[in-house]
Amino acid sequence: MAKVWVFAETTPEGEVDPAALEILTKAREIGDAEAVVLGPGATKAAEKLGEFGAATVYASDDEVYGDYVAQPATHALHSLIEEHSPDLVLFAMAYDSRDVAGRLSAKLGSTLMSNATDLIDENTARTAVFGGATLVDVKLEGSPKLVIFRPKSFEAAPSGGSADVVEVSVDIPDDLKKAKRVERHIEEATGPRLDQAPVVISGGRGLQEPGNFELLDQLAAAIGNAAVGGTRAVVDAGWVPYSYQIGQTGITVKPSVYLAIGISGATQHIVGMKGAKKIIAINKDEEAPIFQLADLGIVGDALKILPQLIEEVKTRKG
Numbered sequence: 001m002a003k004v005w006v007f008a009e010t011t012p013e014g015e016v017d018p019a020a021l022e023i024l025t026k027a028r029e030i031g032d033a034e035a036v037v038l039g040p041g042a043t044k045a046a047e048k049l050g051e052f053g054a055a056t057v058y059a060s061d062d063e064v065y066g067d068y069v070a071q072p073a074t075h076a077l078h079s080l081i082e083e084h085s086p087d088l089v090l091f092a093m094a095y096d097s098r099d100v101a102g103r104l105s106a107k108l109g110s111t112l113m114s115n116a117t118d119l120i121d122e123n124t125a126r127t128a129v130f131g132g133a134t135l136v137d138v139k140l141e142g143s144p145k146l147v148i149f150r151p152k153s154f155e156a157a158p159s160g161g162s163a164d165v166v167e168v169s170v171d172i173p174d175d176l177k178k179a180k181r182v183e184r185h186i187e188e189a190t191g192p193r194l195d196q197a198p199v200v201i202s203g204g205r206g207l208q209e210p211g212n213f214e215l216l217d218q219l220a221a222a223i224g225n226a227a228v229g230g231t232r233a234v235v236d237a238g239w240v241p242y243s244y245q246i247g248q249t250g251i252t253v254k255p256s257v258y259l260a261i262g263i264s265g266a267t268q269h270i271v272g273m274k275g276a277k278k279i280i281a282i283n284k285d286e287e288a289p290i291f292q293l294a295d296l297g298i299v300g301d302a303l304k305i306l307p308q309l310i311e312e313v314k315t316r317k318g
């Protein structure tokens with residue numbers, strides 16, 4: 001069996017990045033899954049990683065991994081790889097993980113495959129090109145093989161297991177303590193996270209002006225447990241922050257219901273939401289490409305439909 005490692009990010013409170021749990025679920029299908037988690041919160045995070053299938057978790061709560069960007073973590077991961085020789089090391093497409101993966105690739109001389117959407121076997125990973133229209137299987141090379149996955153590539157499922165936690169103690173040379181993390185900012189959110197919400201209401205340029213996003217907030221509040229997102233067009237226009245952006249250069253969502261409001265359905269947007277179970281689109285142009293994907297299409301002016309929809313949801317919810 002291949003030894004498959006997952007590099008997991010954690011918060012200082014020990015909350016594991018959900019994408020690491022998704023990848024771990026896949027890792028245990030391919031081989032013997034183990035995880036590495038570095039930085040404050042790691043020991044607590046190890047418990048969760050065990051529940052999702054890591055038989056062994058290499059963990060260190062050392063603050064050096066939280067205080068300094070990437071270099072200490074790369075050094076420690078490299079030492080662990082030399083000692084334990086995993087066949088694969090899998091990463092989520094998160095900022096720190098990408099940074100560590102790139103540096104590790106340079107140190108090991110292993111090829112790093114990024115933007116993967118599936119792992120077929122220990123030697124092959126899959127990615128999507130041309131805005132998701134074509135799937136390509138890529139033969140992985142090097143030892144270990146390094147792969148970065150898009151979020152939501154797999155569904156996280158607990159295995160019911162528990163991990164042996166091995167404490168990592170690697171000396172970090174001073175010359176690797178260069179880029180210091182000076183501040184940690186937690187974005188205030190009132191509803192569920194966009195990538196976790198069961199209902200996503202997403203707005204595009206068809207909303208005409210930034211103030212009309214308020215209608216999406218009202219609809220989300222009326223439905224409950226819903227989050228609001230948007231297209232790159234409205235992010236670029238400064239209507240909503242980048243954290244709202246869904247698509248190729250934003251985040252990937254897979255909610256039960258996705259409402260696309262005033263969105264044309266460009267391939268770069270679709271690649272980030274086509275995994276939704278049901279897609280509802282409102283667009284005044286009946287030829288809009290989004291209708292080819294939608295389970296329910298409403299042709300009309302979103303600014304007229306939204307207030308009625310909000311009232312209807314409120315009435316039905318009593």
Ligand SMILES: Cc1cc2nc3c(=O)[nH]c(=O)nc-3n(C[C@H](O)[C@H](O)[C@H](O)COP(=O)(O)OP(=O)(O)OC[C@H]3O[C@@H](n4cnc5c(N)ncnc54)[C@H](O)[C@@H]3O)c2cc1C
Nearest residue numbers: 204205206231232233247248249250262263264269284302
């Ligand atoms: C490299 C690259 C990466 C990209 N990454 C992303 C990405 O991650 N995410 C992303 O979203 N885009 C991305 N894009 C941009 C993408 O190509 C599209 O330009 C963008 O998705 C369009 O956004 P939109 O649907 O809001 O705007 P438009 O394409 O302008 O569509 C607006 C729609 O609103 C409809 N409309 C107008 N008025 C109304 C009304 N009153 N009521 C109802 N409907 C109305 C129109 O009929 C139209 O269909 C990327 C592009 C490139 C080149």
